Amino acid sequence: MPDTSPITIKDSASGAVARIQPDAGFNCFSFRAPVRGQLVEALWAEPEFASGKGRPSRSGMPVLFPFGGRITNARFSFEGRDYHVTTAGENGPNTIHGFVFNRPWRVTDVAPDRVTGEFQGSVDAPETLNDWPSDYRIEISYSVSDTALAVDATLSNPGAMTLPYVFGLHPYFRVPLGGSSADDCLVTVPAARYWPLEASLPTGEERPVDPARDLRTPTPFAEISLDDVLTGMTARDGEITTTVDDPESGIRLRQTTSDDYPFCIVFTPPHREAIAIEPYSGSPDPFRAAELGLNPHLRLLAPGESWRTRVTIALEAR
Numbered sequence: 001m002p003d004t005s006p007i008t009i010k011d012s013a014s015g016a017v018a019r020i021q022p023d024a025g026f027n028c029f030s031f032r033a034p035v036r037g038q039l040v041e042a043l044w045a046e047p048e049f050a051s052g053k054g055r056p057s058r059s060g061m062p063v064l065f066p067f068g069g070r071i072t073n074a075r076f077s078f079e080g081r082d083y084h085v086t087t088a089g090e091n092g093p094n095t096i097h098g099f100v101f102n103r104p105w106r107v108t109d110v111a112p113d114r115v116t117g118e119f120q121g122s123v124d125a126p127e128t129l130n131d132w133p134s135d136y137r138i139e140i141s142y143s144v145s146d147t148a149l150a151v152d153a154t155l156s157n158p159g160a161m162t163l164p165y166v167f168g169l170h171p172y173f174r175v176p177l178g179g180s181s182a183d184d185c186l187v188t189v190p191a192a193r194y195w196p197l198e199a200s201l202p203t204g205e206e207r208p209v210d211p212a213r214d215l216r217t218p219t220p221f222a223e224i225s226l227d228d229v230l231t232g233m234t235a236r237d238g239e240i241t242t243t244v245d246d247p248e249s250g251i252r253l254r255q256t257t258s259d260d261y262p263f264c265i266v267f268t269p270p271h272r273e274a275i276a277i278e279p280y281s282g283s284p285d286p287f288r289a290a291e292l293g294l295n296p297h298l299r300l301l302a303p304g305e306s307w308r309t310r311v312t313i314a315l316e317a318r
Contacts, residue, residue, distance in 0.1 A: 004023040004052065006020060007107065007110060009144055011144045011145050012113070014033065014147060016145070016146065016147055017030075017031075017144065018031045018142055020115055020142055021049065021056075022107050024049070024102055025063055025089075025101040025103060026063060026119070026140055027049075027061060028149070028151070029061070030043055030045060030060070033314075033315040035178070035316060038249075040177055040251055043171060044172040045059035045172070046058065057102065059172065060172065061171040062101040063168075063169060064168035064169065064170055065168075066136050068265075069284020070094040070284055070285055071085055071285055072094055074092075076288065078133050078164055079133065079161075083131060083133070087131050088131070099131075100119045104124070105124070106124065113144050115141070116141040116142075117139070117140055119138050120138075120158060122159075134160070135160075136156075136158075136159070137155070137156040138155050139156075147314055148314035151311040151313070153309050155301070162302060163300065163301040166281055167299075167307075170265075170278045171277065171313065175275060177245075183222035184246075184248065185246050186219060186220060186243075186247065187221055187224060187242075188218050188241075188242060189264055190233055190235075190241070192209060193230070194213050195228075202288070202289050203292075204289075204293060206231070206294060212226070215230075225268050230265070231262055232262075233259070238259050240256070240258070241255065241256050244275065245318055250317055254312075255312070255313050257279045261281055262280075265284070281309070283298075
């Protein structure tokens, strides 16, 4: 039988360590780094996730591709053809989060401080090919250096038709970060607008953030209860930064992307032990959003084209 145990990578100089579960969506479910004399865990996962139990969408850092969020009625149209998504990782009236977040990936390279995995529709989930306009491939490399975890992704179109896609990460950041109070942790997301939702689906409006959703200045976790699509992201020097600060421990978590991520989903799970701050290259429900007059920033790859991107998560002293 194939080995389904997690892979551990480590930076020997700093002691930072990450654990990845290839059999459950190549999910990096643990990242610990030394800050202020303690080894701090950045990610929240269900206690038995490493043993194959629990929902991959609710632990660690699920990888979302070729779509994130929901698709209304699991149906969409693209270039004159209708599609019914019946094989996504989680299905229901409105299918959610793509094809790769809970299926096994192939590990293609392992080094002490780095691991690379790949997933291709025609190879790893041929049952999905009728549900999407083209074959698709995603390669992810996780690497640890100093007190940072880098996520390098290459998204490719190996098919013969145009590939529409949204790429997203769904990290559950643990609160607190070394301190004793989750409520006192401070969250910052530089989003000026949001999309109102009805039954977790876009209504066709875009509004300025109201007080409940305005995280542009540090906001106590105690005041945040969201499952919302934020947009209008402010970039500085081409980068978008979101943070979680723990005032008691003096530790900050910093997530950095390029300005290719115009959306950020913010979700507070009911257990209140984490906050998900999810960078998306495009919107949830992108095909219907376009029909409603919104700009979903849906990306397209012609046959043979690729897109490369990096997301960095770092723990640091405030």
